[in-house]
Each structure stands twice: as C-alpha cells, then as structure tokens.
Amino acid sequence: MTTETTTATTDSSLLRPHAEQAFADELRALAAVDDRPRPPSWRLSPWAVVTYLLGGTLSDGTVVSPKYVGPRRLMEVSVATLATDRALLLLGVPGTAKTWVSEHLSAAVCGESTLLVQGTSGTAEEAIRYGWNYARLLAEGPSDGALVPSPVMTAMRLGSIARVEELTRIPSDVQDALITVLSEKTLPVPELGTEVQAAKGFNVIATANDRDRGVNELSSALRRRFNTVVLPLPASEDEEVAIVTRRVEQLGAALELPAVPAAAQEVRRVVQVFRELRSGITADGRTKLKSPSGTLSTAEAISVITNGLALSAHFGDGVLRAADIAGAVLGAVVKDPVADGVVWTEYLEAVVRERADWADFYRACREVHA
Numbered sequence: 525m526t527t528e529t530t531t532a533t534t535d536s537s538l539l540r541p542h543a544e545q546a547f548a549d550e551l552r553a554l555a556a557v558d559d560r561p562r563p564p565s566w567r568l569s570p571w572a573v574v575t576y577l578l579g580g581t582l583s584d585g586t587v588v589s590p591k592y593v594g595p596r597r598l599m600e601v602s603v604a605t606l607a608t609d610r611a612l613l614l615l616g617v618p619g620t621a622k623t624w625v626s627e628h629l630s631a632a633v634c635g636e637s638t639l640l641v642q643g644t645s646g647t648a649e650e651a652i653r654y655g656w657n658y659a660r661l662l663a664e665g666p667s668d669g670a671l672v673p674s675p676v677m678t679a680m681r682l683g684s685i686a687r688v689e690e691l692t693r694i695p696s697d698v699q700d701a702l703i704t705v706l707s708e709k710t711l712p713v714p715e716l717g718t719e720v721q722a723a724k725g726f727n728v729i730a731t732a733n734d735r736d737r738g739v740n741e742l743s744s745a746l747r748r749r750f751n752t753v754v755l756p757l758p759a760s761e762d763e764e765v766a767i768v769t770r771r772v773e774q775l776g777a778a779l780e781l782p783a784v785p786a787a788a789q790e791v792r793r794v795v796q797v798f799r800e801l802r803s804g805i806t807a808d809g810r811t812k813l814k815s816p817s818g819t820l821s822t823a824e825a826i827s828v829i830t831n832g833l834a835l836s837a838h839f840g841d842g843v844l845r846a847a848d849i850a851g852a853v854l855g856a857v858v859k860d861p862v863a864d865g866v867v868w869t870e871y872l873e874a875v876v877r878e879r880a881d882w883a884d885f886y887r888a889c890r891e892v893h894a
C-alpha cells in the first residue's frame with residue numbers, strides 16, 4: 525500500500541502549469557505570514573496579492589519572485605478594484621502582460637485561474653451564462669443535471685474570479701450578458717425558474733487589446749461596470765531587458781532547453797532594435813525611423829530570444845550569437861513582405877551598419893534577408 529500525500533507540487537511533465545500550481549510554494553508562504561485583513565473568501569490580503577505580483581522578501585525569509593515588472597500603483601489599483609463591487613478591465617497594446625497579470629491576480633486572490641472565457645467573434649452567450657447537455661436535456665427535460673455552467677457561473681457559485689480574455693472581440697449582444705451578472709450579481713435561469721446568486725468574493729477580470737478598439741466597442745453600460753487599468757509598455761530599455769531576461773530564463777527552464785551562457789548582450793540588442801523601431805527614432809535621438817506594421821512587443825522579444833537559444837543549443841556552438849537571432853528578428857519585424865521589408869532594409873543600412881560593435885549582427889541580418 526502506498527501512502528500518498530497530496531502536495532501541491534507541480535507535475536513536472538506539464539508543459540505549462542497554471543500560476544497557482546507553478547507558484548504554490550510562494551502562495552503558501554504568503555498566506556502563512558499574511559496577518560492583514562482579507563476580503564470575504566480571498567485567500568490573501570490585498571497587500572499579499574500585490575507582494576505576490578511584484579515580488580519581495582517575507583518576514584520569514586521567503587523570497588517571492590516578481591511576476592509583473594512595472595508601476596506598483598497599477599497593481600494596487602487593480603487589486604483594490606477586485607475587492608469592490610466593480611470588475612477589472614486590463615487594457616493595453618499587445619504583449620503588455622494583460623493576460624499574464626490576469627492569471628496571476630486570479631491565482632493569488634482565489635487560488636483558481638482557470639475559470640476562463642476566451643473571447644472571439646464566435647463567443648456565444650452560453651460561454652458567459654450557461655448551456656445544456658443536449659442528451660440529458662432531451663432525456664430529462666431542463667434540470668440541474670442537464671445544465672452546463674459557464675466559467676462565469678461557476679465563479680459566481682464558488683465566490684471566485686472569472687477571467688474574460690479579449691472582451692472587445694466578443695459580439696456586443698453577447699458582451700451584454702455580463703451586464704446583469706456585474707450589476708445584479710445574479711444569473712437567472714428561466715428554464716428552471718431559478719437563479720444563481722454570486723457568493724462573496726466573485727468578480728471578473730477582463731482583458732482587451734488597444735489595437736482592437738473598434739472591433740466591438742464596449743457598450744457604455746458595460747464599461748461603467750469596469751474599472752479600467754491601462755498596462756503600459758516597459759518605461760525604459762533596462763526595464764524591458766529585465767523582463768525579457770527573466771521570462772526567457774523561466775521559459776528555457778520549463779522547456780528544458782540546454783543551458784546557454786548568459787545572453788545579456790543579445791537580449792539588450794533585440795530590445796533596443798524593437799524599441800527603436802516601435803518609437804520611430806534611434807536611442808540616441810539622432811535618426812528618425814519608419815515603424816513596421818507589427819507590434820514588436822516585449823512578448824515578441826521574449827520569443828525571439830527563446831527561439832535563438834534553441835537554435836544555438838541544438839545547432840550552434842552553445843553560445844547565443846547574432847546569427848541565432850537574426851532570422852527571428854526579421855520574422856518579427858517583417859510581417860508585410862513589401863512595406864515592412866523596406867522599413868527593415870532602411871534600418872539595417874542606416875542604423876545597424878553604422879554601429880561598429882554591431883558588425884556581427886549586420887552580417888547575420890544581411891545573410892537571412894538576402
């Protein structure tokens with residue numbers, strides 16, 4: 525007979541554990557030292573949730589890793605919002621960690637980040653309200669057993685956080701299903717003559733993309749039920765380098781990529797290229813640039829470097845070199861072969877070529893761009 529203890533340690537065969545699994549130890553340590561008041565059914569106090577997000581050292585010596593790098597105030601406002609009767613809308617350009625913050629907030633507040641509605645143009649009302657198991661519906665008629673709750677309904681029952689991704693991609697009439705939920709905190713089920721009333725602790729975190737604005741505008745009735753927090757692009761190059769370095773390390777460890785020695789120089793270069801093209805001006809402020817059509821987000825910088833690490837570990841000499849990242853940089857910048865191709869060639873010839881210490885990068889880019 526085996527005596528199995530249920531520990532919250534993560535199954536290492538998982539490709540991507542949920543936040544509450546991956547950081548179970550930190551969450552447990554935080555709960556243990558956290559003696560501040562917790563809102564009803566929260567696992568942690570608002571102070572501890574913010575510490576979980578931004579990192580810090582606890583009174584018992586536990587080091588909490590930073591998840592979000594950026595202004596503390598934004599996280600404080602986000603967490604405080606969740607403790608009120610208003611829902612939270614995280615807004616920002618692509619790759620500004622909206623989804624990431626939403627997952628970690630849910631994990632820290634209620635220990636559950638998986639009650640998720642992925643918004644698309646095809647999202648139906650059932651995804652926000654409830655659906656039916658048709659076999660049982662036909663056999664039994666409308667019954668509790670035939671009802672298939674949505675993640676939102678489950679969150680209401682449990683007093684947890686429901687996450688709605690890409691809210692503005694959802695058709696407006698479907699978005700409106702959220703209005704009753706958010707204002708009345710109840711979800712009627714007319715077929716059964718009942719309703720689900722939200723337990724204390726229930727709230728919604730939605731994310732939406734700045735660039736998609738206008739796809740399906742948020743109705744003003746719905747907007748009034750959200751507090752909006754805009755997540756900015758990293759303020760400085762150093763901050764962005766720090767974010768990319770940390771995430772690349774974590775991803776490399778999760779993917780079990782062979783270790784590649786510190787790639788600090790290439791990380792900085794990719795971040796600089798992305799920031800310059802994004803802002804339309806070189807870091808020294810001397811040369812105006814055209815911006816490509818893509819977003820060149822921090823998230824893309826992370827995947828360019830991770831890609832380069834895989835190349836250098838498996839096909840290179842085990843050191844991250846310009847040649848390992850040139851292809852991925854080109855792929856990120858040139859989304860439209862004609863217009864972006866011109867932007868990239870101009871940048872390459874007018875800026876990259878002139879930088880004496882970038883000769884290896886220039887050569888590598890010329891080779892892939894040929």
Ligand SMILES: Nc1ncnc2c1ncn2[C@@H]1O[C@H](COP(=O)(O)OP(=O)(O)OP(=O)(O)O)[C@@H](O)[C@H]1O
Nearest residue numbers: 591592593594618619620621622623624733822823
């Ligand atoms: N300020 C930041 N702090 C920590 N990580 C960040 C930050 N900005 C970006 N990232 C990282 O970028 C990656 C992408 O973030 P995420 O997918 O959450 O972006 P998003 O805003 O939801 O983008 P999209 O609009 O494309 O859905 C994540 O791995 C996240 O860790």
Ligand SMILES: [Mg+2]
Nearest residue numbers: 622623624731
């Ligand atoms: Mg997202």
